[in-house]
Amino acid sequence: MKDAKVRLYVDHPLGAGQPVPVARDQAHYLFGVMRLSEGAQVLLFNGQDGEWRAEVTQAGKRGGSLSCLDQTKPLQVPPDLWLVFAPIKKARTDFIVEKAAEMGAARIVPMQTEFTNSERIRQDRLQAHAVEAAEQCGGTYVPEVSDLVKFDRLLAVWPEDRHILFCDEAEVGSVTAQLSADLRGKPWAIFIGPEGGFSDRERARLKDLPNAHVISLGPRILRADTAAVAAMSLWQHALGDWT
Amino acid sequence: MKDAKVRLYVDHPLGAGQPVPVARDQAHYLFGVMRLSEGAQVLLFNGQDGEWRAEVTQAGKRGGSLSCLDQTKPLQVPPDLWLVFAPIKKARTDFIVEKAAEMGAARIVPMQTEFTNSERIRQDRLQAHAVEAAEQCGGTYVPEVSDLVKFDRLLAVWPEDRHILFCDEAEVGSVTAQLSADLRGKPWAIFIGPEGGFSDRERARLKDLPNAHVISLGPRILRADTAAVAAMSLWQHALGDWT
Numbered sequence: 001m002k003d004a005k006v007r008l009y010v011d012h013p014l015g016a017g018q019p020v021p022v023a024r025d026q027a028h029y030l031f032g033v034m035r036l037s038e039g040a041q042v043l044l045f046n047g048q049d050g051e052w053r054a055e056v057t058q059a060g061k062r063g064g065s066l067s068c069l070d071q072t073k074p075l076q077v078p079p080d081l082w083l084v085f086a087p088i089k090k091a092r093t094d095f096i097v098e099k100a101a102e103m104g105a106a107r108i109v110p111m112q113t114e115f116t117n118s119e120r121i122r123q124d125r126l127q128a129h130a131v132e133a134a135e136q137c138g139g140t141y142v143p144e145v146s147d148l149v150k151f152d153r154l155l156a157v158w159p160e161d162r163h164i165l166f167c168d169e170a171e172v173g174s175v176t177a178q179l180s181a182d183l184r185g186k187p188w189a190i191f192i193g194p195e196g197g198f199s200d201r202e203r204a205r206l207k208d209l210p211n212a213h214v215i216s217l218g219p220r221i222l223r224a225d226t227a228a229v230a231a232m233s234l235w236q237h238a239l240g241d242w243t
Numbered sequence: 244m245k246d247a248k249v250r251l252y253v254d255h256p257l258g259a260g261q262p263v264p265v266a267r268d269q270a271h272y273l274f275g276v277m278r279l280s281e282g283a284q285v286l287l288f289n290g291q292d293g294e295w296r297a298e299v300t301q302a303g304k305r306g307g308s309l310s311c312l313d314q315t316k317p318l319q320v321p322p323d324l325w326l327v328f329a330p331i332k333k334a335r336t337d338f339i340v341e342k343a344a345e346m347g348a349a350r351i352v353p354m355q356t357e358f359t360n361s362e363r364i365r366q367d368r369l370q371a372h373a374v375e376a377a378e379q380c381g382g383t384y385v386p387e388v389s390d391l392v393k394f395d396r397l398l399a400v401w402p403e404d405r406h407i408l409f410c411d412e413a414e415v416g417s418v419t420a421q422l423s424a425d426l427r428g429k430p431w432a433i434f435i436g437p438e439g440g441f442s443d444r445e446r447a448r449l450k451d452l453p454n455a456h457v458i459s460l461g462p463r464i465l466r467a468d469t470a471a472v473a474a475m476s477l478w479q480h481a482l483g484d485w486t
Contacts, residue, residue: 233476
């Protein structure tokens with residue numbers, strides 16, 4: 001197991017020679033489930049110090065200790081893209097958060113719209129999904145999941161310079177024109193509506209924003225989770241870190 | 244309920260005045276769950292005759308009858324794009340099929356690779372998922388889900404003129420160059436590998452094909468289901484029916 005196949009997020013500083021304590025639940029996973037013993041190697045990241053190879057220095061049922069060896073990846077902060085979405089059914093909401101972390105969103109903002117069923121979210125559970133997705137996808141950054149915010153309140157304090165990409169079946173803008181290269185490097189947000197879409201009032205409000213960009217995602221109606229991945233793909237390809 | 248909110252796939256010809264029998268399970272859904280009665284309207288499609296508005300003419304617990312009124316959409320056949328993928332865990336395989344139908348794949352091909360765990364699939368269950376996704380997304384076409392085929396057997400009979408888009412972290416081709424406009428209208432397939440990716444041998448085999456196009460989907464490792472949606476988004480935008 002010198003290959004370090006385990007990749008773990010820890011809420012602890014990382015650096016050469018830095019000892020990292022292992023809490024009970026992670027000890028269960030590392031030493032129980034994965035059966036790592038002293039001398040085994042793992043990869044650690046904390047969202048700030050990049051990725052580090054670390055060695056197990058103490059393995060116990062209720063805890064243990066790791067020691068950082070060397071940095072295997074620098075911190076790679078994704079482009080300044082927020083994914084703003086209306087929570088849907090539990091499994092699909094989890095999916096959207098997972099996908100947003102994989103696709104490289106810098107921040108994930110659950111939003112309550114007129115047609116949103118959910119009036120609350122479990123922010124801690126969604127944040128844990130984002131961590132797990134980062135562990136899985138090899139990212140060194142974990143997007144922050146915000147608390148649920150109402151559409152009107154979100155737009156009332158919307159930063160003027162943050163561009164909005166929003167998908168509307170009714171009005172079709174060319175992706176190439178809307179995501180033109182001179183908008184690279186600016187702050188952006190992708191808005192994904194709930195099942196049933198945004199209300200007419202919300203749609204008008206979004207379109208009135210000076211930095212709103214409307215595109216189409218084809219002739220079929222995409223589910224919210226599909227639309228989130230599709231819109232982020234086009235954005236990452238045009239303006240993000242895919243090229 | 245004159246609004247026809249129910250949209251149903253039926254395996255029956257559709258046309259003006261055409262009666263359509265309702266089988267037992269659909270009768271349960273239409274007349275039990277959705278509580279439709281005689282005179283209520285539904286939308287029907289069969290993958291061949293477009294979408295039709297139909298009226299309930301007989302509603303019973305064990306069956307019933309519909310009658311087609313008028314066509315509400317012509318048949319919209321998606322571009323000639325296959326999604327070829329290696330089945331993964333059950334829920335994510337279901338997801339890939341659902342997403343492929345939503346995103347407008349013409350055919351869905353489950354493929355067994357060296358690193359594929361699944362040695363069998365339930366073709367009928369996956370086909371039902373494709374039907375359900377088509378009902379949901381407003382499509383009038385249902386992609387056929389093939390039986391599981393081995394990688395080597397698939398490539399042995401691969402049609403020479405069918406282009407292959409395949410995503411590889413190791414070698415990066417520009418999306419814009421690989422999906423250039425002169426390749427629009429050609430037959431295509433997107434290949435998505437299993438968790439752990441294609442083997443070196445498989446990767447070399449794919450790259451050796453005259454019509455293989457290799458692109459990158461960014462610096463993070465995407466799960467197979469995310470990669471499928473991401474690759475289809477870029478393809479549909481560059482060469483498909485999204486523009």
